Ligand SMILES: *[C@@H]1O[C@H](CO)[C@@H](O)[C@H](O)[C@H]1NC(C)=O
Ligand SMILES: *[C@@H]1O[C@H](CO)[C@@H](O)[C@H](O)[C@H]1NC(C)=O
Ligand SMILES: *[C@@H]1O[C@H](CO)[C@@H](O)[C@H](O)[C@H]1NC(C)=O
Ligand SMILES: *[C@@H]1O[C@H](CO)[C@@H](O)[C@H](O)[C@H]1NC(C)=O
């Protein structure tokens with residue numbers, strides 16, 4: 001009768017350990033929880049509009065805790081942005097407290113600039129992925145559903161209102177109105193976007209940058225048929241120059257000088273662009289193709 005050699009026994013034990021080890025890894029993976037997802041709505045909009053998105057997430061990743069925050073719904077969304085950042089931020093702090101491995105956020109349209117504010121001002125946030133869904137990240141210079149009664153050729157005049165005290169003090173859209181032909185006024189008057197971009201003197205800029213770059217990924221989703229965000233490339237930090245040519249993110253001063261951490265994120269490989277054509281502004285959060293290609297891969 002053949003006696004097992006020590007080599008055979010060793011091999012047997014190694015195989016057994018292998019099976020136990022990888023078996024347990026497999027089980028661990030199978031029960032891994034998806035990070036909670038928080039959705040932040042856009043202007044003149046509310047959490048209810050995000051139902052389809054919520055359903056798509058739960059179908060793709062069963063068990064995900066998805067919260068669509070219903071703060072500043074509908075016309076309340078036109079209120080000034082710093083108080084909105086504070087209130088959305090407080091709600092996010094509560095959710096992050098219970099999420100040891102962090103959360104993912106999807107911020108639609110105006111919600112994206114609110115999220116930029118939140119991520120810059122909360123020191124120890126644990127947001128893993130920030131998905132900016134067709135959001136005017138570099139501002140807006142064109143038709144919006146707020147100014148839709150204004151013919152496009154008059155957008156050149158809107159700065160007079162937006163960079164005045166009524167516009168800046170009372171209307172969210174004015175706080176990210178970025179007129180490429182009146183940059184001096186933008187920098188002087190914009191109480192929100194110019195400050196967030198560190199285009200003004202901000203004693204907290206170093207702190208805010210440190211906070212912002214805590215995110216692991218920034219996924220920027222947009223497309224040429226959006227019809228509202230103008231230029232649509234603002235959704236990935238490009239913007240008009242004085243002659244209304246679109247200058248890509250890499251050639252924007254705020255990027256080149258790394259004013260708020262954008263270049264740091266890019267160099268770390270943390271910026272993802274997902275460009276889809278054939279999607280109108282109000283369809284981004286209900287389009288299954290957009291979800292499958294641009295959102296689902298980042299919700300881990
Ligand atoms: C989902 O998240 C919310 C907000 O943090 C929390 O109140 C709720 O208890 C969570 N639900 C589950 C089932 O974990
Ligand atoms: C800087 O941060 C402090 C503390 O959070 C805050 O009170 C102050 O308003 C901030 N300053 C600016 C210019 O935002
Ligand atoms: C913000 O801008 C000021 C003035 O241009 C600059 O001194 C400062 O370093 C900038 N902050 C960051 C974090 O880049
Ligand atoms: C930035 O500007 C330079 C010089 O005009 C140009 O060669 C380059 O292609 C631009 N980069 C992008 C990403 O547009």
Ligand SMILES: *[C@@H]1O[C@H](CO)[C@@H](O)[C@H](O)[C@H]1NC(C)=O
Nearest residue numbers: 276277278279280283287289
């Ligand atoms: C959904 O997205 C796809 C891919 O971008 C696009 O071709 C299609 O037109 C979109 N459908 C709607 C209803 O927005």
